[in-house]
Amino acid sequence: MSDPIAELRNASVGYHRGTPVLHDVSLRIEQGESVGLIGETGSGKTTIARTLLGLTKIVGGEVTVGGRDIARLRGRSLRSFRRDGVVQYVFQDPLRSLDPDIPVGDSVAEGLDVRGRIDRRVRSARIDETLRAVGLDPALASRLPGDLSGGQRQRVAIARALILEPRLLILDEPVSALDAANRVHVLDLLRLSSTERSFAKLFISHDLGSVAGVTDRVVVVYHGRIVEDGPTHQVIADPQHPYTRLLIESAPTLDAAGADRARRAQLREVVAQSGP
Amino acid sequence: MNAPAPLLEIAGLRVSSSSAALVRGVDLSVHRGESVGIVGESGSGKSLTCRAALGIVPSALHVSADRLVFDGQDLATLGERQWRSVRGSRISAVFQDPASYLNPSLTVGRQLAEVLRVKLGRRRAAARRDVVDLLDSLGLRDPARVATRYPHELSGGMLQRVLIALAIVERPDLLIADEPTTALDATVQAEVLDVLADLRRAHGLALLFVSHDLAVVAQVCERIVVMRHGLVVEEGRTADVLAAPSHPYTRSLLEAHREYGLDRLRAPEVVHV
Amino acid sequence: MTVLPSTRLVLRSASARAAAGILIVVALLAVLGPVLAPHDPLAQNTATILQGPSAEHWLGTDALGRDVLSRLLAGSPVSLAAALLAVAVGLVLGVVPGLLSVYLGRAFEWVSLRLMDTLIALPFLVFAIAMTALLGNGVLQAMVAVGILISPAFYRVTRAAALTVARSQYVEAATLVGASTPWIVSRHVWRHVLPAVAVTTAGVTGASLVIVSSLTFLGIGVVPPDPTWGGLLATDLQYLYQRPWGPVAPALLIVATVWALNALADALRDAQTARSNRAVADHDDADSVPADASYPPASSPSPVTSPEVVR
Numbered sequence: 067m068s069d070p071i072a073e074l075r076n077a078s079v080g081y082h083r084g085t086p087v088l089h090d091v092s093l094r095i096e097q098g099e100s101v102g103l104i105g106e107t108g109s110g111k112t113t114i115a116r117t118l119l120g121l122t123k124i125v126g127g128e129v130t131v132g133g134r135d136i137a138r139l140r141g142r143s144l145r146s147f148r149r150d151g152v153v154q155y156v157f158q159d160p161l162r163s164l165d166p167d168i169p170v171g172d173s174v175a176e177g178l179d180v181r182g183r184i185d186r187r188v189r190s191a192r193i194d195e196t197l198r199a200v201g202l203d204p205a206l207a208s209r210l211p212g213d214l215s216g217g218q219r220q221r222v223a224i225a226r227a228l229i230l231e232p233r234l235l236i237l238d239e240p241v242s243a244l245d246a247a248n249r250v251h252v253l254d255l256l257r258l259s260s261t262e263r264s265f266a267k268l269f270i271s272h273d274l275g276s277v278a279g280v281t282d283r284v285v286v287v288y289h290g291r292i293v294e295d296g297p298t299h300q301v302i303a304d305p306q307h308p309y310t311r312l313l314i315e316s317a318p319t320l321d322a323a324g325a326d327r328a329r330r331a332q333l334r335e336v337v338a339q340s341g342p
Numbered sequence: 343m344n345a346p347a348p349l350l351e352i353a354g355l356r357v358s359s360s361s362a363a364l365v366r367g368v369d370l371s372v373h374r375g376e377s378v379g380i381v382g383e384s385g386s387g388k389s390l391t392c393r394a395a396l397g398i399v400p401s402a403l404h405v406s407a408d409r410l411v412f413d414g415q416d417l418a419t420l421g422e423r424q425w426r427s428v429r430g431s432r433i434s435a436v437f438q439d440p441a442s443y444l445n446p447s448l449t450v451g452r453q454l455a456e457v458l459r460v461k462l463g464r465r466r467a468a469a470r471r472d473v474v475d476l477l478d479s480l481g482l483r484d485p486a487r488v489a490t491r492y493p494h495e496l497s498g499g500m501l502q503r504v505l506i507a508l509a510i511v512e513r514p515d516l517l518i519a520d521e522p523t524t525a526l527d528a529t530v531q532a533e534v535l536d537v538l539a540d541l542r543r544a545h546g547l548a549l550l551f552v553s554h555d556l557a558v559v560a561q562v563c564e565r566i567v568v569m570r571h572g573l574v575v576e577e578g579r580t581a582d583v584l585a586a587p588s589h590p591y592t593r594s595l596l597e598a599h600r601e602y603g604l605d606r607l608r609a610p611e612v613v614h615v
Numbered sequence: 616m617t618v619l620p621s622t623r624l625v626l627r628s629a630s631a632r633a634a635a636g637i638l639i640v641v642a643l644l645a646v647l648g649p650v651l652a653p654h655d656p657l658a659q660n661t662a663t664i665l666q667g668p669s670a671e672h673w674l675g676t677d678a679l680g681r682d683v684l685s686r687l688l689a690g691s692p693v694s695l696a697a698a699l700l701a702v703a704v705g706l707v708l709g710v711v712p713g714l715l716s717v718y719l720g721r722a723f724e725w726v727s728l729r730l731m732d733t734l735i736a737l738p739f740l741v742f743a744i745a746m747t748a749l750l751g752n753g754v755l756q757a758m759v760a761v762g763i764l765i766s767p768a769f770y771r772v773t774r775a776a777a778l779t780v781a782r783s784q785y786v787e788a789a790t791l792v793g794a795s796t797p798w799i800v801s802r803h804v805w806r807h808v809l810p811a812v813a814v815t816t817a818g819v820t821g822a823s824l825v826i827v828s829s830l831t832f833l834g835i836g837v838v839p840p841d842p843t844w845g846g847l848l849a850t851d852l853q854y855l856y857q858r859p860w861g862p863v864a865p866a867l868l869i870v871a872t873v874w875a876l877n878a879l880a881d882a883l884r885d886a887q888t889a890r891s892n893r894a895v896a897d898h899d900d901a902d903s904v905p906a907d908a909s910y911p912p913a914s915s916p917s918p919v920t921s922p923e924v925v926r
Contacts, residue, residue: 106527107498119791149793163784167618167806173785176802177792216384230792245383245554250598272527275557279602302604316532317604318557320584320596327536334533 069133070094071234071266072118072153077127079113079290087113089290090127095234098264102277102298104313105287111270114287115236118268119155120144132233149181151230158239160219164211170222171197171207177230196229197222201255217248221255236268241276253280275317278302286310288337308336347414349374349548350395350433350516354408357390357399357572364403365390366572372516377542377549379563379580381556381595387572388552392518395550396435397425413515430461434509438521440501444493450504451489457511476507479544481537499530503537510541516548517541523558535562556595557603560584568592618806619813620886631882637875641868644691652685656842665858674864678854683847687864690842695872697758697836697843698824702816704762705823709769710812714804716770717777718796731767739764739826740833747835757836761826765819772815776808814884821876828869844869 072095079088088110095101105111116122117129120136129137132152139147154177157163164173171193178184178192194204200221211219220240227235240256241249256267257280269277274284284301286294286309293307305311312333315326348371357365365387372378382388393399394410397420410418412433420428429435437443445453451473458469470489477485480503493501502522509517519538523531539562541547553559559566559580566583568576568591576589587593626632649656654672660680667675674683712731716724739761746760747753780786780803789799830836831845839846847865855861 106529121787121791145793145795147793148791151792155788155791157784157788159784163788165785165803168803173788176789176794180789180792180794180798226788226792246556246595246598247383250594250601253602274528275604276602278604312529314604316529318532318535318555318561319604320557320560320599327539330532330536334529 068097071097072131075128077117077124077129079122079124086290091292093285095266095268098266099283100267100281102269102281102284103287104271104274104284106272109287110290111287115238115270118153151177151232153234154227154230154232156223156227156237156240160223163223166211169208170211174222174226174229192229196225200225217244220244220252232265234266238270256280274313308333308340312337348372349413351409351411352407355391355394356406357394358404364572368574370567372548372550375546375548377551377563378565378567379559380552380567380569381559382569383554386569388569389520392520392552395518396429396433431512432514433516434514435518436505436509436522438524440505441493443505446493449490449492454507457508461512480507498526499533502534513545518550520552557599618809620890624886625882628882630878634875634878637871641872645695648688648691652688654682654685656681656685656689657840665854677850686842686847690844690847693837694827694844697754697827698820701758701761701765701823702820704759705765706769708763709766710773713770713773714777716774717781731770734764735767737764740829743830744835752838754836757830761823765823768815768819772811773808776811777804780804780807810887814880817876817880817883821873824873
C-alpha cells in the first residue's frame, strides 16, 4: 500500500473549557481519495483540518502531510512547505476569504506570486486556465470579489486552491452557503476535476447528506473523537455509533416516511449518555 | 382537512424597489392548521412574501396586493398600531439568525418573562414559572437553567427554540418560519423541526415554512409552493409535487437532491469521486 | 484597484465641495502668496500706521505701517508648511510603529502602546514650548514637537486597521499559500490601512494648523518680523481699539481652512462607509433587507447587532 497523502496518528489538541478539542485522533487519507469529515459545530472537525494545514499545533501524536512531519515545521520551513502547495484549503465563506480590494485574478495567483518572480504571460495563462477549469470566464480575473455572485466567488476560491496543483484539497462546508443550482455546479466541478488531476479531497461538513454523493469514505467526529470511519455506503447502510445513526436519521429525505421522530428522540438520549 | 376559507390569503402580491420588481404577482394561501412550505433560492422573493404577511417589508420597498387577508381581516390597510395587535397574538414569526433577535444583555428567561407580563398580563412570579414550563414544552433539557442563561451562552439550536417559544407564547394561529434551521447543524435542525411538528399537533398551529432546501420543506409541509424570480412556478400537495413535478425548476431541485443527497445512497451504484 | 473612494463619491455633498474649493484657494495662497503680495511684507512706513482698508492697502496697515494683506499672503506658506510638517512627522512616527506593533510581538506592542498613552497625556502647548526652550526657538523644532504629540492618533488608527486585516480570512488564505509577513503587509495590509490614515490626516492637519497658529500667536516657533497667520492675530492686540477689524482676516483664514479640512475628513469617511455598505448590499439577494438598513451577515456567528425581541 502506498503512503497516504496525509495522516494523523494519535493526535491531540489542547483544551477548550475543560474538554480536549481533539483527543487521540487517528486518520489516514490515501492518495486521490475522497473523504467526508462530518461533525457538529465544536466537534473538532475544523481543528482536524487546521492541524493538517499547520495552523493548529498538536500537543501529542503526529501529523504527516505529503510525507513530511509538519508538526516540526516553523517559520521559514513552514512557509516553504506551504509554497510547495501540497495541501490547499477552500474556505467556507468566499466573501471573507478574498481580499475585497484586490481583483480576483490576483487573488487566484497569489500562491504563484509568493514563490517569486514569474513571467507575466505564464502567469496570465495559468490564471486563465485555472479559471476556465472551474467554469469561469477568464475575463472575470480583473473584477473585484464584490462584483461576482456567491457561486462565482466560491469557484474563485476553489481556483485559488487548485492553481498550485495540490495533492490534497481540504474544503470547509464548500456548498452550504450556496443555493441548489450552484451547489450542483460546484459539486459536479469537484467531481470532474479530480478525475483529471487525481488529488485527494477532504470535505468538512456538518451535513452528511451534502457530502454523501461525492465521497468514497466518511469519517464522523464527535466531541473531539473519531466515532466512525468507513466507506460511505457502508456507514450509511450500517452505522456503528449512535451519533452516526442520529446523523443519518436527522438528514431530511424526500420520502418523509424515512423520518421517524420517536427513533430520533431515542437516539438523542443514547448519544447524550455516551457523551465525551 | 381544509377549512372552507383560508386563514391567510395572498393574491397578486407585488413588492418592488426603485430599480427592480422583487415579487411579481404571488398567490398563496394557508388554511387553518395547515403547513405550507415555500421553496426557493435567494432572490426568489420568498422572504419578502413572508414579510408582507407580517407587515415588515422595508419602507424603501413598495408593496401592493389584490388580496392580503388574514382570518377575514384585511392586512393591507392596517396601520402600525393595528399591526401590533396582530403580530404575536395572531401571526408570529421566527427567522434565521436567532442571536440577532435577542437582547444580549438580558437573560433569556427575563426576555421571555417580559413578553408574558406585557402581552399576557402575567404577574412576576407566575411569569417565571410559565417561562420554565414554556421552555420545557419546547424540549429544552433543564429549562430552569436555560432560563438563567444569556443568549451568548446558548447554542444556535437552543436559541432558536427560545425564539419559537417567544413566538408561540400568545398562541397565534399562524407561525411564519423563514429559514429557521438553515444556520443550524444537521442534528440540531432535526430537533427543531421535530419541535415544530409537536407544536403544530399540540396547538393546531398553521405553519408557513420557508427554505431553500427542498428536502427540509418536504419533510415538514403538507403543501409546497415553489418560487423563482418573484413568481410562484409550482404548487400543490407535497407528495404530488415530488412525484410529478411539472416545472423544470422544480425538477432541477429534485435532481439536485437525488444527485447529492442521502437518498442517492439508496441506489445501488455509488459514484466514485 | 480603488483603494480610496472616487473623487465624485467624496465630493457628493455640498459641504464637501465647498471644503474642496476652500482648500484649493488656500493651496494657491500657499504657493503663490508671496508672489501675489502687492507690497513688501516687511516694509515699514511710520507715516501710514494703523490705517483702515483702502485702495492702496486692501486690508489696511499695522502698527508699523506694513501692508496687512501682503503679510497675510506672505505668511500663508509658513503657516501651512509648518502645519503640514507636523502632520508628516506625526504620520511617520505613528504609522510605522502602528504597523510594527501588530507584527513584532508582545514586547514591542506593549512598549509602543504605553509610549503612545504617555504622549496622549501630555499637553500640546506646554510640550511644544518646552521643546523650543530645549532646542531653540524655530519652526522646525516646534513642529517636530507637535508632530510627536500628534503621532498617537496615527498610531491608533493604523494599529486598529492593521489588526482587523491581520485577523482576516484573506490574510489567513495568503498565509496558507506561504506568504511571509512583509508580503502580507505590502499586498494586503497597506491598502486597508490607507483609507483610515487618509481620513485621520485630513482631520489632524486641521488640528495641527490650530496648534501652529496658537504657537505663533504666543510668539513661539517663528521669530518676528516674519509673518504668520497666528502671529498676525497677535500683533496689534494693544491697538485693538483703534483697529478692531485687525484680527478678522487671519482668524477667518484659519477657521475656514480648519473647517474645510475637517469637512474633507468627514466626506472621506462617509465615502468609505458608503462604498463598503454598497459592497455588502450588492451581495444581498432581493430577499434581504436593502442597503439602508443594517445587515447582519447570516453566515458568521456574529454578535448581536440590534436587540429586537420577536413577539
